[in-house]
Amino acid sequence: MTSYSTVDTPIGPFTAVVRDDEVIASGWTADVNDLVGLIHPSLRPAEVSQRPDLGRVTRAVRAYHEGDVQAIEDVPVNQRSGEFIQHAWKVLRTVPAGSPVTYAQFADLAGRPAAVRAAASACARNPVALFVPCHRVLRTDGSIGGFRWGLTVKQWLLTHEDATPIREPES
Numbered sequence: 001m002t003s004y005s006t007v008d009t010p011i012g013p014f015t016a017v018v019r020d021d022e023v024i025a026s027g028w029t030a031d032v033n034d035l036v037g038l039i040h041p042s043l044r045p046a047e048v049s050q051r052p053d054l055g056r057v058t059r060a061v062r063a064y065h066e067g068d069v070q071a072i073e074d075v076p077v078n079q080r081s082g083e084f085i086q087h088a089w090k091v092l093r094t095v096p097a098g099s100p101v102t103y104a105q106f107a108d109l110a111g112r113p114a115a116v117r118a119a120a121s122a123c124a125r126n127p128v129a130l131f132v133p134c135h136r137v138l139r140t141d142g143s144i145g146g147f148r149w150g151l152t153v154k155q156w157l158l159t160h161e162d163a164t165p166i167r168e169p170e171s
Contacts, residue, residue, distance in 0.1 A: 002045035004032045005054045009065040011156045014130070016057050017048060022078040023057055027129045028149040038127035040080035064130065069097040069161045077128045084112065088122035092132050097161035100136045103145075116140065124148070136161075 002019040013030035016023050017039070024043050025035035032048055039045070056075065063071035079089060088110045095101055101109065107119035123134035129149060135157045139145040147154035 002048045003051045003054060004035070004048050005051050005058055006030050006032075007058060007061050007065075009061070011065075011153050014061055014065075016054060016061065017045075018054050018057055019043065019045065019078065021056070022076045023128050023131050024078050025127045026131060028153050035127070040127070042080055043078060061130070065160075067160075072131050072133075075131050077131050079127055079132070081122075081125060084110070084115070084118055085122045085125060087111070088119055089126060089132050092122070092126070092134055092136070095133060095136045097133070097136070100138050100158060102138050102140045102142065104140045106137050130157075133157075 002017060002024070004015055004017045006013045006015040009028070012028045014028050015026065015030060015032055015035060017025040017032065017035050025039050027035055029035065032050075036044065036048065060071045060075045073093070080086065088106070091106070091110045094109070095106070103116050103120045104113070107113055107116045110119055112118065119137075123137050124146070126132050126134040129135070135147055135154045137145070144151055144154055144158070
């Protein structure tokens with residue numbers, strides 16, 4: 001079963017679509033239809049049902065926006081594309097909060113330093129914003145660049161992550 005839930009955040013409503021406890025789409029919108037079209041056809045559900053709470057996913061979204069910027073790191077995601085883009089999405093999950101990289105650095109981290117445009121395409125095609133933090137990638141000149149959910153949202157996320165102390169690992 002595929003479900004979705006919307007949470008109010010300081011930068012607007014955030015909706016996540018979950019199938020089998022994995023996020024398959026997410027972003028700052030109250031309209032689930034804004035997200036369903038982003039899902040790869042092999043994962044796209046015929047219908048989704050609204051739930052008031054998605055458990056672990058909802059807790060992570062709230063915790064992140066309240067200051068625990070690492071709360072999103074272990075939330076499982078499921079997204080599909082070509083081999084390089086899927087690899088690039090995995091690499092994005094290793095970019096730490098508060099340490100954004102440029103598209104050129106991201107391409108290098110993904111193992112293809114000359115593939116700056118492909119790295120940018122991976123960010124643009126990312127259906128699970130926040131959990132795969134494409135907002136942590138900046139233009140090669142260091143400027144903020146684009147973001148599907150708007151530059152105001154991207155700037156808020158970058159400022160939030162830079163201003164929020166990283167929690168220490170639990171022993």
